[in-house]
Amino acid sequence: MAAFVDRVVLHLTAGNGGHGCVSVRREKFKPLGGPDGGNGGNGGDITLRVDAQTTTLLSYHHAPHRSGGNGEPGKGDNRDGKHGEGLVLPVPDGTVVKDADGNILADLVGEGAEFVAAAGGDGGLGNAALASVKRKAPGFALLGLPGEERDLVLEIKTVADIALVGYPSAGKSSLIAAISAARPKIADYPFTTLVPNLGVVQAGQTRYTVADVPGLIPGASQGKGLGLEFLRHVERCAALVHVLDCGTLESDRDPIADFEAIEAELESYAVEPDFSRPGDGAVPLNDRPRLVALNKTDLPDGEAMAEMVRTELESRGLRVFEISALAHQHLDPLKYAMAELVLQARERAPEPEPAVSVEVPRRRRRKGESDEFEIRREERNLEPLFRVRGFKPERWVAQTDFQNDEAVGYLADRLQRVGVEDGLFKAGATPGDAVVIGDDATGVLFDWEPTVSTGAELLAGPRGTDLRLQERTRATRAEKRAEQEQRKAARAATRAEMEAERRAGIWTEDYDREDHD
Numbered sequence: 356m357a358a359f360v361d362r363v364v365l366h367l368t369a370g371n372g373g374h375g376c377v378s379v380r381r382e383k384f385k386p387l388g389g390p391d392g393g394n395g396g397n398g399g400d401i402t403l404r405v406d407a408q409t410t411t412l413l414s415y416h417h418a419p420h421r422s423g424g425n426g427e428p429g430k431g432d433n434r435d436g437k438h439g440e441g442l443v444l445p446v447p448d449g450t451v452v453k454d455a456d457g458n459i460l461a462d463l464v465g466e467g468a469e470f471v472a473a474a475g476g477d478g479g480l481g482n483a484a485l486a487s488v489k490r491k492a493p494g495f496a497l498l499g500l501p502g503e504e505r506d507l508v509l510e511i512k513t514v515a516d517i518a519l520v521g522y523p524s525a526g527k528s529s530l531i532a533a534i535s536a537a538r539p540k541i542a543d544y545p546f547t548t549l550v551p552n553l554g555v556v557q558a559g560q561t562r563y564t565v566a567d568v569p570g571l572i573p574g575a576s577q578g579k580g581l582g583l584e585f586l587r588h589v590e591r592c593a594a595l596v597h598v599l600d601c602g603t604l605e606s607d608r609d610p611i612a613d614f615e616a617i618e619a620e621l622e623s624y625a626v627e628p629d630f631s632r633p634g635d636g637a638v639p640l641n642d643r644p645r646l647v648a649l650n651k652t653d654l655p656d657g658e659a660m661a662e663m664v665r666t667e668l669e670s671r672g673l674r675v676f677e678i679s680a681l682a683h684q685h686l687d688p689l690k691y692a693m694a695e696l697v698l699q700a701r702e703r704a705p706e707p708e709p710a711v712s713v714e715v716p717r718r719r720r721r722k723g724e725s726d727e728f729e730i731r732r733e734e735r736n737l738e739p740l741f742r743v744r745g746f747k748p749e750r751w752v753a754q755t756d757f758q759n760d761e762a763v764g765y766l767a768d769r770l771q772r773v774g775v776e777d778g779l780f781k782a783g784a785t786p787g788d789a790v791v792i793g794d795d796a797t798g799v800l801f802d803w804e805p806t807v808s809t810g811a812e813l814l815a816g817p818r819g820t821d822l823r824l825q826e827r828t829r830a831t832r833a834e835k836r837a838e839q840e841q842r843k844a845a846r847a848a849t850r851a852e853m854e855a856e857r858r859a860g861i862w863t864e865d866y867d868r869e870d871h872d
């Protein structure tokens with residue numbers, strides 16, 4: 356049996372950011388022409404986009420590893436590196452994106468709906484962009500960040516106005532072939548249809564889509580046959596048509612029993628509650644409006660059977676149509692009745708707006724990534740270890756070239772600026788203690804040498820003491836003023852730095868608003 360490919364696991368690696376460049380302008384008779392190292396280019400994002408031409412996830416089944424292009428490094432003479440090529444992966448309408456734990460990240464409905472599945476790494480600033488009043492010729496640049504790596508699960512939930520439901524070989528594919536231009540595989544063995552077929556039907560003024568889905572057997576809602584896969588597709592359709600096989604006189608099945616079995620499956624299929632689109636999720640499957648098509652009435656037995664069960668089904672309040680999908684007989688009344696259901700459904704729930712990008716675009720913080728950081732005291736080999744976790748500190752560490760002392764000093768400044776040093780003091784760290792920024796896999800470990808002059812040293816004394824009280828000489832007013840001036844200058848420099856970063860496109864406006872120095 357062919358693989359059922361409406362669920363794939365994708366392994367994505369977005370492009371890495373290019374490193375910033377350290378370079379000094381060379382001019383005749385001017386040995387120090389100023390820094391002119393360009394910025395690294397950003398790595399390419401990987402984006403999923405709904406595309407009407409794409410109907411299956413088959414290509415991802417065959418090639419689940421995809422990566423975005425890397426950004427080029429910056430060059431001298433203020434030349435920025437090229438951005439890495441982004442990768443757009445076309446997906447079918449109705450693709451649901453989940454993370455490895457099964458959380459729904461995006462529900463892509465409507466042509467053009469997009470989801471940034473893996474963000475490219477930012478390029479690093481070159482030394483030109485890092486120059487500031489207080490640091491005229493930086494001898495370092497920032498490293499480009501690695502592209503995001505992500506494993507995602509894609510599932511299709513077919514989006515159609517009407518779904519055809521029925522036992523295998525009842526003639527669902529034959530029916531969609533008879534009323535639309537769809538040309539699905541039709542055969543006299545069960546489970547011919549493995550992937551839903553979509554067809555567009557025109558009935559008078561009304562145009563609607565019909566999904567021919569895999570056959571359903573008892574136990575489907577517990578996963579039998581193609582069970583759950585099948586039911587997932589039905590979930591998004593506003594109305595259903597039961598296709599009942601009337602050519603079963605010789606067998607132990609009959610249309611009424613088939614109908615009841617399928618109704619029971621629809622009833623026991625739990626609809627995932629997080630789909631807020633009107634029409635799906637909100638209405639249980641067995642409450643959707645539905646019609647009955649008694650198929651194969653071209654067979655003499657079929658016609659007899661249809662007559663036998665018709666009144667029984669009608670007495671249950673159902674509209675019943677006797678058809679032959681094979682011989683294309685009596686299809687129009689059914690087509691128009693389907694159109695009526697579609698129109699009623701559209702009146703109740705207007706077409707959904709195409710979902711635009713669901714998650715934050717690149718270079719915006721993802722959910723949960725705030726300015727905040729957390730410092731935890733841990734123990735390693737009986738020694739204290741202080742762990743710093745937070746979006747910015749971890750990002751800054753990743754941008755740092757630890758071979759370069761100046762770069763390390765810059766990192767220390769940045770950490771101090773957001774209060775990591777203060778935090779370490781408060782958490783009880785003393786100089787020389789081990790500090791890790793980030794997790795064990797990617798973080799860096801170093802012995803802490805505080806750089807501070809912010810008054811945090813007050814807290815560095817043993818608990819219950821205040822170093823101020825032990826100080827012999829108190830600062831004079833002039834000294835205090837000088838200190839204040841110094842701090843003001845440092846703040847101004849920091850602001851200029853942030854400004855340079857923003858001009859270089861490192862932060863978006865959004866980012867900046869929340870950003871403070």
Ligand SMILES: Nc1nc2c(ncn2[C@@H]2O[C@H](COP(=O)(O)OP(=O)(O)OP(=O)(O)O)[C@@H](O)[C@H]2O)c(=O)[nH]1
Pocket residue numbers: 521522523524525526527528529530540541542543544545546547548549568569570571602650651652653654678679680681682
């Ligand atoms: N005589 C007759 N045979 C039909 C009719 N409709 C379908 N068939 C036959 O029934 C068999 C199954 O038809 P399909 O359309 O593949 O059935 P299906 O419901 O799509 O089956 P699955 O995809 O396996 O769920 C084929 O051999 C068809 O030719 C009909 O109206 N009359």
Ligand SMILES: [Mg+2]
Pocket residue numbers: 527528529539540541547548567568569
């Ligand atoms: Mg079929």
